[in-house]
Amino acid sequence: MRYRYDTPQHSESNGERLAALRKRRRWTQATLARETGYSLAAVRAFERGRRSLDRGSVILTFAKALGCHPTEITGQPLAPGDEASQDAAAAVSSVHRALLRHGRPARPTDDEAARVDLTGLQGRVREANRLRSSAALAGTAARLPALLRDAQVAVEVCEAGDRRVAYGLLASAYECAMQYLYTMGHSAAATLATERVLWAAEATEDPLRALAARWYQAGEFLAIGEHDDAADIIEESLKALGPAKGPEALSLLGAFHLKAALNAARAASPAVAEEHMSAATAAADQLGVDRNDFELQFGPTNAAIWSVSLPVEMGRGREAVRTAEYVTAGLPDDYPPERRSHYFIDMGRGHWYNGDRDKALAAFLEAESIAPTATRMHAGVRETVRTMIRTQRRGPVLELGIRVGAL
Template identity: 30%
Template sequence: MAPDRSGRGRSQLSLPSATGSSVSDIGRRLRQIRNARGKSLAVVAGLAGISPSYLSRLESGHRALDRRSLIMALARALDVAPTEITNVALALPGEAEEDRSLGAVRLALFAAAMHAWRGRVCGVDELTDRAEHLLEQQRQCDYALVGARLPDLIDDLHTTLAAGRDQREVLRLLVITHVQGTQAWLGDIGASQDLGWQASTLAADAAQRLGEPAYLAVSGFGTAFGLIGAGGFDLAERVLHDTHPGTAGNTELQMAGMLTLTRSLVAAAKGEQGERAAALDHADDLARHAGEGNALWFGFGPSNVGVWRMTVALEAGEHAEAVRIASTVDPNALPSPTRKSAYWREYGRALARMPNRRDEAVLMLRRAERISPARVHRHPFMHSVLSELLARARDDAIGRELRGLAYRAGLLS
């Protein structure tokens, strides 16, 4: 599953019972699918490579189902798509301000894919200004504004390209807008992975026409993320292996770093420890040479590598290691609110699985939520993490903070 990215239906959970238990939507769905398949705990657990008691805790919400590799293993054991397990834990479109634009963005993507141009022909300077402003607002987590402006920008970029105006400049804008704007926005608000894939496909088409290594790398990153979100780790690995931005300039160096970080995530999901470590070490080396940067809006640099190291450790189930890494990262050095929110969210996810550190976990998650509610409420693993925390919540200040966060995320009625 992609580190961040589905806005489909979910059921509501009631307040914790007197025993302190609270069943996560993902856990409930997992149990429903297993029962519908007529498979016992022991059979499914054996096929997934875990113990029956651990599977029972996942189903009850006492353990968070927050690893892509485990979701894939359970999906294979149950003979279902991964989204059958995870989609019920994601927010419904229409519940937040940014969702109001989802329909218009969807239609703009459909129109672009159909070559049904419906925008206006614009000058490249105007399109550049609009794209840069939108991408900056995406970095600032202003998802309502991004969503409001995306449909017209998508329409106008594709219409201008079809008119033959400033083609190379417009192709560059299309690649970066669809990966760093459209696909990223759709992921952050929890929209359908299929829409994100459509955005990455449009970016890939533009990158192939352009043929420039740096923009092919941007497209490769977007394509790989779409494949990771669908559980296509081998396909993502192939895309990353075949994408070579080089290191001729600082932009290419930073893009090589981002692709290397993505390889480390794929390796973690596949359980390839040696490849994961080698990729992270290589990314560290590239970051030292590149310095803190923001080429093509990726924010690659030493501090961002630290956040990726946390995410990769979490994917590998190494929560203590993620906590250790967090202590080495200066969140103030992170290049944007999106990365700061990711840092606090991943820190909270890690602490949630550490003995006697759940209060700290709640405080870290609240910091992430204050920066970007959507990146906590809509993240595909957060409902499971919050449910695990709720199962052990006390009737104190931290417990009230947690229940408030869970309510805003749609977990409590």
């Protein structure tokens, strides 16, 4: 498909939304600079789009100062522009409705109750999560509403041990819904899904399953910049895990260290971030293989990917690019597309921070080729590409800008 790019329509940038939020508070740029610790020149550059407002830690600093949610700056959820993204977004309302019905009587029909099959339901949950991690979001969207309904019915009609199994399947289905909603930019609905994951995981009476749900809970606090709360949840969970016994516990331990590293990076605590990253790498080395316990994708490959993502979060473009030279060469072709695409997004941002526009664009295009919808719906890609376009308004960068809604 060819895209016209002679007269693109304008869409708001993160900087323009930041300026509007500041004016809503009746603050001057100088006031915003004082409240956030950024220079007046930096605030002006962000608002005018001369400086890319895409780093999580920077967005969170402005959001906390202005008393708003980070998505009020990033503009999520984005309107899907292409047909595949529209298909992927088609189930958002139905999934949200299923989440709202959590805990209410399912009132299954006789046929629904008779059709409850935990083995079949397990296969359907596994397939939905496989599609999501494969970045086949339209396929995920097509399956989720009925899957959530059937898992809720199973919890209601099963008894004793089967009910605990049903709760585990419901927790996994909610996790799939949560990840899907986050990818599509619907953070409020995704937060609701996370609460449902916590509730269902506790009902399984499986300590590791319940701790895995806390990993997602920590992410909720991290996403809104409540770093102390996120750190408390992570530290409590690491303490509960203790010396990890068995590969499942070890992979969960490593995943918590990665989450702690990201939390510290966004809280401007680089030394703490590096300490947790080292602990995660040690756990991955001890594990020796990539695992997918509780859909957390932990192992040597994911730890290597994070060794690039973490410096990007801290704005260290040169370090990210240098590390990526080794990571890219060893990245398995069969690693889940969702994670591979996100890696190339981070690599693109690293090149951008390092001042290499061409390599940044090449990395974004590679991410798009792996997972088109996930890349086009990524707020950081959109904002970085928007900034790139300001000085180069023709060719592939502009075409990408149209696809991601940066214009």
